[in-house]
Amino acid sequence: MKKVAAAGFAAALSVVIAGCGSGGSGSDKSTVTLWMYPVIADQAGNKAFWDKVEKDFEAKNPAIDVTIDQQPWDGRQEKVTTALASKKGFDLVVLGPDQIPQYAQQGTLEPVDDVIAADKSAYLPNALTALTVSGKLYGVPIYQTITAPIYNKKLFADAGVTKVPETLAELKEAAPKLAAKKVAILDYPGKPEVSLNQSFYPILWANGGSVFSPDGKSVTINSQQGIDSLQFLLDLKAVGGLPENTASKSNDVEGGALAAGKTAMYHAATALNAEQLGAAIGAENVGVGLPLEGSKRVAFGIPGGLVVAKHSANKDAAKKFAGYIASPEVAASLAKESGFFSARTDVTIPDQLATSKEFAKSLQYAYPGDAHPKARQVMAMISAHIQAALIGKEDAKTALDAAAKEGNELLATGG
Numbered sequence: 001m002k003k004v005a006a007a008g009f010a011a012a013l014s015v016v017i018a019g020c021g022s023g024g025s026g027s028d029k030s031t032v033t034l035w036m037y038p039v040i041a042d043q044a045g046n047k048a049f050w051d052k053v054e055k056d057f058e059a060k061n062p063a064i065d066v067t068i069d070q071q072p073w074d075g076r077q078e079k080v081t082t083a084l085a086s087k088k089g090f091d092l093v094v095l096g097p098d099q100i101p102q103y104a105q106q107g108t109l110e111p112v113d114d115v116i117a118a119d120k121s122a123y124l125p126n127a128l129t130a131l132t133v134s135g136k137l138y139g140v141p142i143y144q145t146i147t148a149p150i151y152n153k154k155l156f157a158d159a160g161v162t163k164v165p166e167t168l169a170e171l172k173e174a175a176p177k178l179a180a181k182k183v184a185i186l187d188y189p190g191k192p193e194v195s196l197n198q199s200f201y202p203i204l205w206a207n208g209g210s211v212f213s214p215d216g217k218s219v220t221i222n223s224q225q226g227i228d229s230l231q232f233l234l235d236l237k238a239v240g241g242l243p244e245n246t247a248s249k250s251n252d253v254e255g256g257a258l259a260a261g262k263t264a265m266y267h268a269a270t271a272l273n274a275e276q277l278g279a280a281i282g283a284e285n286v287g288v289g290l291p292l293e294g295s296k297r298v299a300f301g302i303p304g305g306l307v308v309a310k311h312s313a314n315k316d317a318a319k320k321f322a323g324y325i326a327s328p329e330v331a332a333s334l335a336k337e338s339g340f341f342s343a344r345t346d347v348t349i350p351d352q353l354a355t356s357k358e359f360a361k362s363l364q365y366a367y368p369g370d371a372h373p374k375a376r377q378v379m380a381m382i383s384a385h386i387q388a389a390l391i392g393k394e395d396a397k398t399a400l401d402a403a404a405k406e407g408n409e410l411l412a413t414g415g
Helices: 009-017 042-059 076-086 099-105 113-122 125-130 153-158 167-177 201-206 223-238 271-281 314-324 326-337 356-359 375-390 396-413
Strands: 031-035 064-070 092-095 138-142 148-152 184-186 263-269 287-288 305-311
Touching: 031 314, 042 064, 042 314, 042 326, 042 396, 064 184, 064 314, 076 092, 076 099, 099 305, 113 314, 125 138, 125 271, 138 314, 138 326, 148 153, 148 271, 153 167, 167 184, 167 223, 201 263, 223 375, 223 396, 263 271, 271 287, 271 356, 287 356, 305 314, 314 326, 375 396
Parallel strands: 031 064, 031 092, 184 263
Antiparallel strands: 092 305, 138 305, 148 263, 148 287
């Protein structure tokens, strides 16, 4: 039967008062509640897809009664935290690598290594690594995102650059040639609201830097790699390689400098961004590259993982449903409908666009970011100081020393 609930007030209340997955309703069936989020942007398409998943699974597993509860992205962290603390609300939920460690450490999640054991080799290794904490897998990967550089072929050709930059060094070398044509080579979004995962961090990672120390006890953004990465941006700015408003610029393609032909490349774009750029300048003028290389190639990309609540009374049923969603057939359909990619290598996405196939080449370089319970708070601190550097208030070392100091104070206080 149809049980896809609308997100809203009732969903919020269910966090506190619903005893989902308890199996105590008097029915012989095992009940499983999944909190799903709009990974399929089209509302009608999202509903149709998950209605079918629910119907097909229940037809094959008549002893399991599934409820797919559609939740909004807004307030996800707070709702999930409340549900796990109160041991009510869901059996399964979709989480990312930046959220899982804190819950795993709190002991509120169930390891799911057994779900993928039979076909572990079919999953992208970096997807499994991203969802693993202390040697245990806590998320069954059902999709994978990836970013990659997109660029305006014509602008590079007009500037006499016959080889589009594939490395940070080549990007810096080509910048003055495009600046002479009044084009900024890098469409860098310095607005603090833009995640650093899609602005500064890919440059940091390419240079071998990281936000936190390996043990997670200190912020290392002011390492030499970090300083060099910020100086790279400041050097580009000095030669006209960044937009004039780069410190307050978003990463929107539609209506932005990239679509207007004022900038030539965005280094951390999505496949949707590429389609938007194609609509503005002509698909034939859009190129997709591999992640810009420094000492290595790294692209921001995260797997979406189905996690099982420790409090679930029907863990076996929940794991069975998670395995079904992660199966090649369902994973392929989800990738097609969502525009994301599969976290499996044995999946062929139906009718995949040529642009998406180019993005798929970067999946091997996917990195989910520096996982840490305080990653988001520290990111906000770093963003503010990078913006200060971009507007000329701080030099690279001063900016990142200050960001590291604030971040370390946060870690020390546990705030």
